[in-house]
Amino acid sequence: MDLTWIESLLLALIISSLIFSTWNSIYRRRNLPPGPTPLPIVGNVLHIKRGEIVKSLMEFREKYGSVYTVYFGHYPIVVLCGYQTVKEALVDRAEEFGGRGRLPTLDSFLKSHGVVFANGSRWKDLRRFSLTILRNFGMGKKTIEERIQEEAHFLMAEIKSQKEQFIDPSRYLVQGVSNVICSIVFGDRFEYSNDSFQKLLRLFSIVFQDMSSVCGQLQDMLPAIMYFVPGPHKRINKSLEKLNNFILERIKMNKESLDPNSPRDYIDCFLIKQQQEKDNPNFDNENMLMTILNLFFAGTETVSSTLRHGLMILMKYPEIQAKLHAEIHQVIGESRIPNIDDRSKMPYMDAVIHEIQRFSDILPLNVPHATTKDVTFKGYTIPKGTDIYPLLCTVLRDPEKLACPSKFDPNNFLDNNGCFKKNDVFMPFSAGKRVCLGEGLARMELFIFFTTILQNFTLKPETQLTDEDIKPLMAGFANVPKFYRISFVPRI
Ligand code: HEM
Structure with missing residues (x-):
């Protein structure tokens, strides 16, 4: 076959650019941290136990140390482990490690839009704007505290109406918590009897589980292959679509009644900003x-x-529950509504909530980060745009900082005099530039909800709970806690 000179030139260009890009990527990756040897196409995916990504990544640490590289397909992921390493990257080198990395289970839907998965000026604008609005609507101030107290009151009434029956508490908890963010974003809370809203809220839990399932884990590692494989990961976009339809309807309602001089909620503020x-x-x-x-x-x-x-x-530790009841009795009593100022007078409650967050380890892998420029870190060269997994599970369970990382023990946050003691390992909200934007709100909610529930009720289990029961149902993107039934026995 004779080629014209243009075809020959094109062929030469294609071949040389292929050689250049292969050489460039090998050259740029030549000083990445060590890790298990990747296979062609799948990378290290076969080294990761089926459905046990969290466990497998924690095990690699034992062999390769606190900084190592794994390959998801042909993508290198630099994994950071332990308090010291994660802090050095996210806090001391915040700018360089502050990009957002890939999360294929959500990327195809979000397409880098929205504050969580944005980068560069888009992320900066959306983060600054969202923080300002959340503050204006009371995050860290009295008004949001009042909203949480009000919602806690509705939640107590709902639970009381169940009359000590054994119930799955998840729908009540999801609705109570969601109403707080709904009142900020949509300017409204929803009734517990609103079945269509309940259905919508169930989608959150389904997405969380689908992302954390075996297929969800595989999709985050090998999206191109999992695209063709059926499974729960295929439902994620459909669930998110339904949630978005609800939001679009709310945006439309706000647009029709917008008064630019008197914003009612986050949506109004966004419309005014536009x-x-x-x-x-x-x-x-x-x-x-x-x-x-x-x-x-x-x-x-x-x-x-x-x-x-x-x-x-x-419920598993009734002796801890009894101590919490005693502290509530002493500091708040039985009739006053708990408020956020009580927290500093309740070191035991504060320590228990910290320990619950440490132990629950809700987002064990963190949300993926990425380097914003070529970075030299601990003697390695990590090219710009490399995905970084700063594993929160290895900080929350750092054996260098805790005597018994896998045991639930509020003493991790108490000194010898029973006063609250900070502990470096407490990083459930991550750290640095991308630190959780809702940390203040979440911590206030956890304190007021836990304290109000325990002021009103004793928690009774249906069966004696074991160490196995309090382990997560699934451990992937999220540590999804098991579902169970509980009886709330009134104390007042
Ligand atoms: C117990 C509750 C919560 C936990 C454990 C948690 C944890 C996290 C974690 C680990 C990240 C990733 C941080 C990183 O990339 O380094 C994050 C990000 C984020 N969280 Fe939370 N979060 C919680 C509650 C909330 C709440 C109530 C809100 C709502 C206001 C919220 C909004 C966000 C947003 C918008 C981001 C993205 C921040 C960014 O990329 O700049 N979170 N959260």
């Missing part, structure tokens, strides 16, 4: 929709899963 910054694509409709979805999702599932797991742990 008018002020017409030429800024970071505040376009897609980023509005996805940021609201981010807040709605992140603000609901994380806190309610922590509450669900926490109540189960407290």
Whole structure:
């Protein structure tokens, strides 16, 4: 076959650019941290036990140390382990490690829109804006505290109406927590009897489980292959679509009744911002929709899963529950509504909630980060744009900082005099530039909800709980706590 000179030139160009890109990628990766030897196409996926990504990544640490590389397909992932290493990257080198990495289970839907998965100026604009609005609507101030107290009151009434029957508490907890973020984002709370809203909220839990399932884990590692494989991961986009339809309806309602001089909620503030910054694509409709979805999702599932797991742990340890009841009796009494100022006078409650968050380890792998430039770290060279997994599970269970990392023990956060003691390992919200945007809100919710529940009820298990029961149902993107039944026995 004779080639024309143009075809020969094109062929030569294609071959040389292929050689260059292969050489460039090998050259740029030549000084990545060591790790298990990857296979062609699948990388290290076969080294990861089926459905046990968290466990497998923790085991690699024993062989390769606190910084190592694994390959998901042909993508290198630099994994960071232990308090010291994670802190050095996320806090001391915050700018360089502050990019957002790939998370294929969500990327195909979010397409880098919305604050959680954005990068660069889009992320900066959306983060600054969201933090300001959450503060204006009371995050860290009295008004949000009042909203949580009000919601805790409704939650108590709902639980009381169940009359000590054994119930699955998850739907009540999800609804209570969701109502707090809903009142900020949509300016409204929803009734516990609203079945269509309950159905919508169930989607959060389903997405969390689908992402953490065996197939969800494989999709995050080998998206191109898992695209063709049926399984629960295929439901994720459909569930998110339904949530987005609800949000779109709310945005439409807000648009129709917007008064730019009197914003009622986060959506109103976003619509006003759009008018002020017409030429800024970071505040376009897609980023509005996805940021609201981010807040709605992140603000609901994380806190309610922590509450669900926490109540189960407290049933397993009645002696801890009894100490909490005594502290509530002493500091708040039986009739006054708990408030956030009580926290500093209740070191035991504070320590128990910290320990619940440490033990629950809701997002064990963190949300993936990425390097924002070529980085030299601990003698290795990590090219710009490399995915970074700063494993929160290895910080929350750091054996260098805890005597018995796998045991539930509030003493991890108490000194010898019973006063609250900070512990470096407490990093459930991550750290650095990408630290959880809702940390203040979440911590306030956890304190007021746990304290109000325990002021009102003794938690009774259906059967004697074991160490196995308080282990997660699934451990992938999230540690999903097991579902169970509980009887709330009134104390007042
Ligand atoms: C127990 C409750 C919560 C936990 C354990 C938690 C944990 C986390 C973690 C680990 C991250 C990733 C941080 C990183 O990339 O380094 C994150 C990010 C985020 N969280 Fe939370 N979160 C909680 C509650 C909330 C709430 C209530 C909201 C709602 C306001 C929220 C909104 C966000 C947002 C918007 C981000 C993305 C931040 C960014 O990329 O700049 N979270 N959270």
